[in-house]
Each structure stands twice: as C-alpha cells, then as structure tokens.
Amino acid sequence: MAVSGVAGKKLVREEKDVAEIRRPTQERGRQKFEVILDTVDQFLQTREPADIGIYDIAEALGTSPPSVYHFFPTVSLVFVALAERYLEMFRRVDTILPGPFASWQQLLDEQCNQMLKVFEGNSAVRKVILGVGYSSEIRSRDLENNRILAQHVLDGFRAHFVVPEIPGLLDRFIEMSAINDAIWALYLHQDGRLTDHAKEIASRARVAYLRTVLPEYLATK
Incomplete structure (x- = not known):
C-alpha cells in the first residue's frame, strides 16, 4: 500500500x-x-x-x-x-527450555514468560518497544525481531514435540508474536504495567491463534 x-x-x-x-x-x-x-x-x-x-x-x-x-x-x-540494544536482549532469550512439557500450550507460555521477564525487569524496555510513541523505524525493527524470535520459538517446539510440516508455519508464529505484542502494548498503555489479567489475555490469544494451524495435541519426543 x-x-x-x-x-x-x-x-x-x-x-x-x-x-x-x-x-x-x-x-x-x-x-x-x-x-x-x-x-x-x-x-x-x-x-x-x-x-x-x-x-x-x-x-x-x-x-x-x-x-x-x-x-x-x-x-x-x-x-x-x-531499541536496537533492547531487541538484541530478546534475541538472547533462551526459548529451547529443558522441560519436560505436557503440551505445546504449556511450552509456549513458558517461552513467552522468558521474554516477559525482559519487559518486567526494565521499564525503559517497555516504554521504547511497547510504548505508544515509538517511531515507524522502531516498529519496523521490532517486526523484524519478531521474525527472529518466532523462529526461536518454533525451534523450541521442535526440540520437544513432533511438529508436522505445515506450509507457512513460521509465518503463523510471526503473526502470533505480533498479536501478543499488540495485547501487551494495549494493557501497558491502559494500566501502566502488565497485570496478571493482561498476561492471561495474551496467553489465550497466542494459543487460540496457533490452534488455527496446529493440532490440539502434539506427540512428545
């Protein structure tokens, strides 16, 4: 456009x-x-x-x-x-966790909790990455970061579960990440912090979106 x-x-x-x-x-x-x-x-x-x-x-x-x-x-x-410095912090987050995990839904929550710690540990990160006043350049870099993080999350899935070959699966993980960020940003602007309610809403949205492409249960490795 x-x-x-x-x-x-x-x-x-x-x-x-x-x-x-x-x-x-x-x-x-x-x-x-x-x-x-x-x-x-x-x-x-x-x-x-x-x-x-x-x-x-x-x-x-x-x-x-x-x-x-x-x-x-x-x-x-x-x-x-x-923003470049903060986004590099997210890229260093370990998304291949030791487990075991009973479900991919549980693993996804744990992976996102690891990233959430970066936000919760530094208010400056929240203001620059999720703040309502960020520039289009920061947003562009954040979206590229989402692609990298989505690949890390998917790699984590494949470390624990038998993930079927689904066309465009990485794109769905990228979209899931963008949805998650939008919800975090919404509640940060509304409440000034990420409350337990905001975290729960984001979790539901992540899982609901991935359920459109992933089966409810994945075999463990």
Whole structure:
C-alpha cells in the first residue's frame, strides 16, 4: 500500500534520520556512544521518552549538546539506537527450555514468560518497544525481531514435540508474536504495567491463534 501525505513525509523523515546516526568506529567514540544510551536508559526508568531532550542528556553527562548531536542529530535517533540494544536482549532469550512439557500450550507460555521477564525487569524496555510513541523505524525493527524470535520459538517446539510440516508455519508464529505484542502494548498503555489479567489475555490469544494451524495435541519426543 502506498504511503502518502503527512504519514509519507513522516516516514521519509524518519528513514533519513536513521541514516544520520553516526556510529563510531574508534573505541573512545564507541564508549561515549554507549554512555549516551546508558544515560537515556536511566532517564527512562522514571521519565517518559517525550520528556527527554538532547540538552537533558548533555547536562547529565556534563558535556555540551553538540557532543551528543555528533552521534544523534535528533533525540528520536537515541531511542532507535536503544531499541536496537533492547531487541538484541530478546534475541538472547533462551526459548529451547529443558522441560519436560505436557503440551505445546504449556511450552509456549513458558517461552513467552522468558521474554516477559525482559519487559518486567526494565521499564525503559517497555516504554521504547511497547510504548505508544515509538517511531515507524522502531516498529519496523521490532517486526523484524519478531521474525527472529518466532523462529526461536518454533525451534523450541521442535526440540520437544513432533511438529508436522505445515506450509507457512513460521509465518503463523510471526503473526502470533505480533498479536501478543499488540495485547501487551494495549494493557501497558491502559494500566501502566502488565497485570496478571493482561498476561492471561495474551496467553489465550497466542494459543487460540496457533490452534488455527496446529493440532490440539502434539506427540512428545
């Protein structure tokens, strides 16, 4: 679908911004780059992204705003870089769990609980990845991350169960992951945290969607 008008201009602007992140090649520059991200990560523990500006970052670092602009021409690019860091944390989550598991439904819940720990352990991750104000670039990266995580989850399934060869099965796992994220984001915006009710609703949605392609019972290995 073509993107036009204000939305199209916004997307073009964001894509241009991403290209302008100056990623350092020298060790001293890399350290400063990471310190900037660390500082914003700490801000996000108690503040919202909209309340953080380049001057706030510079003041906290005891440096000049141009030294921050050197890496990030706009503050939105800091959040894009943070999103990359946070999404890498999810990719390191172990989804091939020891088990045993009585059902694939139980395994799926345990896999998602492992990922949920990343959200629950850091409010900054929740605000950047699931927050209502994230940019289309962050969303695009999150969707690509969903593809990688969906493959990890499916690999975990195959480690414990005999999974039938189903055309497009990975795509269904990707869609399930997107549905799960949407529910988590909804309740995070509504309640400010992921309540037990939100977790239960997300669990029901995940299982219900995969039941459209997977049999109710899978043979264990």
